[in-house]
Amino acid sequence: MSLFKIGIPLSILVVGILSSCQSKMTKDKLRENIASVLQEQPGLYAVAFKDLSTGEEVLINERESFHAASTMKTPVLIEICRQVVAGKFSLTDSIVVHNEFKSIVDSSLYTLDKKEDSEQELYNHIGEKRSVSSLAYDMIIASSNLATNMMIELVGARNVTQTMRNLGAKNIQVLRGVEDSKAFQQGLNNTTTAYDLMVIFEKIAKGEAVNAEASQIMIDILLDQKFNEIIPAKLPKDVKVAHKTGNITGVNHDSGIIFLPDGRKYILVLLSKEATDENAAIEAMASVSGMVYDFVVRSKK
Template identity: 35%
Template structure:
């Protein structure tokens, strides 16, 4: 992937901030890495490990995706999502909460699922999957905890590894891997990796945003097979810088893989 590496390095040369990136051909193992182990604030990327843990516990018979939970006023918080706009004490299934957590990055749904799965259990499972830098330390929108040093963290290498596990349904019955990919393919936040791609392009992905931070990672499905892409950015002077950077990287990767040989 040296030709692709040069194209991406040319894009990065005109940029400031910091970044970590992994692009992997899932079938052949061919891999491009730039600062893969650099640790970043996870932002909403941490929602993918939470989803995996919910599915793992469901497969083990500890949870049911059809179980219903009440969205009480105690869970109301700001940021992304739609549950904050709906009537108080609405009832949702676990499956619906997982879907909202991923496709619109709903923070209320996320905090409910953190309590359901258990923060420590999410971390133990991620460690067991070989993720070295991914840790869930706080709920969504708990900026006091973040300022106190309890920030959620991850790396491009960890996210690439986790998406490979999802694609292979590692440690889970295949139906659960397929369900997670189906939810990720319905992602409605498409302002980064898929921004410049043809509408029919299939990508199962999750984005993350914090002040000075823009991330996107997932699986790009192409006729030649799936590619796992993880792009994390930080130290941005303005978030639009990260949006444009990740979108241009997504376009460059797509055109290189579709129209050029590796």
């Protein structure tokens, strides 16, 4: 019988799980506890956790394909840095802000709806110049769709996907920018798995995404993330999270690097789809993040 469905709040369920595991928890027990929380929620969830100090992993539905939503903006950021290092352009180069893009289906033009974008200020500056670094920053921390489409136009979606392959992420697929409705209607969407996002965030954390300097630039941007309802929500304030979220109807994602005050760090990816109660899904995933943190902290004791 489902505890959640008969009216026991998720918070009580999580407290019960944690209080029953005050001794040192194994990763198998952690996996079991995570599954207990997530199975109470409608929809499908994926988890990929890796402790970079011990190498321990907990993986649930890690190879399941999800609509990437805005998590694809991290691969785009990596490709921006790769091309900067390759000398194709500079972070200080400027681009004229515009809102007209070509569909990957037939090259017909489309525009973005300002009201559908989480960052709207940039639309007030169409026709003006903005630096690549400024656009990349807005793409990540405010999840600007307008900035994202300009960055994909700059670096090329195919190049983003190829760089993911080179990094070992075999199933991240970046095909297009945002709001390409013709592509969407044909099922041409950006996709990812929890495992692949774990792979690329581990590369960033280890200074291996392009190089150490570029990886640190990416971390500094990701640390400024404005949307903090999932991974950071139940963590202590002195824990830093360099992460990127993603959200569309029925889909809520978060993925990133968690930095503990003692210098340890771990990767956590939480993906969901077909969720009928967004708030409950977010609460459940935030609780999972808290459980993972408790596991990592206790593992040192």
